[in-house]
Amino acid sequence: MLKSTRLVLIFGTLLGLSVAFLPQASRATTFVQSIDRVSATIDGYLAFDAIAHQAGTPASGSSAYAYDSTNNRYTGTFEVGSHTGATGLGTTTYRVTCNYLADNDFTPNTCQYGWKVTAESTYYNASTDEAEMRGGNPANAYTIKSITANGLTGANSNWLMKVTGDSRTYMNGSNEHPAGAQYTDSVNSIARDYRDFEAIPYYNSSSKVVVNGNTFTAVSGATTTYTYKGYQEFDVTYGFSAGHATADTYTGIITYTLAINASAV
Numbered sequence: 001m002l003k004s005t006r007l008v009l010i011f012g013t014l015l016g017l018s019v020a021f022l023p024q025a026s027r028a029t030t031f032v033q034s035i036d037r038v039s040a041t042i043d044g045y046l047a048f049d050a051i052a053h054q055a056g057t058p059a060s061g062s063s064a065y066a067y068d069s070t071n072n073r074y075t076g077t078f079e080v081g082s083h084t085g086a087t088g089l090g091t092t093t094y095r096v097t098c099n100y101l102a103d104n105d106f107t108p109n110t111c112q113y114g115w116k117v118t119a120e121s122t123y124y125n126a127s128t129d130e131a132e133m134r135g136g137n138p139a140n141a142y143t144i145k146s147i148t149a150n151g152l153t154g155a156n157s158n159w160l161m162k163v164t165g166d167s168r169t170y171m172n173g174s175n176e177h178p179a180g181a182q183y184t185d186s187v188n189s190i191a192r193d194y195r196d197f198e199a200i201p202y203y204n205s206s207s208k209v210v211v212n213g214n215t216f217t218a219v220s221g222a223t224t225t226y227t228y229k230g231y232q233e234f235d236v237t238y239g240f241s242a243g244h245a246t247a248d249t250y251t252g253i254i255t256y257t258l259a260i261n262a263s264a265v
Helices: none
Strands: 046-055 066-068 073-075 090-098 115-121 130-135 143-145 158-165 182-185 190-193 209-213 216-219 225-228 232-241 254-260
Touching (some): 046 254, 090 115, 090 254, 158 209, 209 232
Antiparallel strands (some): 046 090, 066 073, 090 232, 115 209, 130 143, 158 232, 182 190, 216 225
């Protein structure tokens, strides 16, 4: 993260001061002028923060969901064949702030081409190319894989995620928002669309991008200029389906990483 905003004020000096004594008969008037210049420098600022956590509302067959702030995790207890409701197990709100353009003395040196966030599951199955949740009992070899086609109906054990861009009015008056990423994972030739519940990316995914955004709006002209919109936010919601898995406490871990696009995409 770059330094926080600082304000520098530079005041100009008196440029000229002269008084001419003219003949009284001319009755001429002499004006004395002063010019001040004010210059303010705002530091570049890059930040990626989880600003809110909200547990979902339980569906039939599961206990109250909760967010454990000490261990940074969502929890719930499920009966066999049950699943999360429409609000999921829980939702995390992330905020992205990026306020600098090319040719500024910042590293990285531009935000005008937008940003992206990738996700990667800590646990995965290398042979089937799937992210997974693992049980806490060392004797339990069963894992819960993340497979889009298995859905969240309770028929299969599964866990998925979706991204929703928060829509709000920005500094420039626009009402744009980040969007869940869409692409084809070339490892297994499966289309990914994180605007709805989708499989969790893993280390070998051809693309791990789950959301795209841009804190600037391009204004075309003889020279393209950019208008700063302000920070952007998006929600990640987790869905879970118990299926008929071995009784245990299963845990999945996901790491999110913010990257600034180096060029137009």
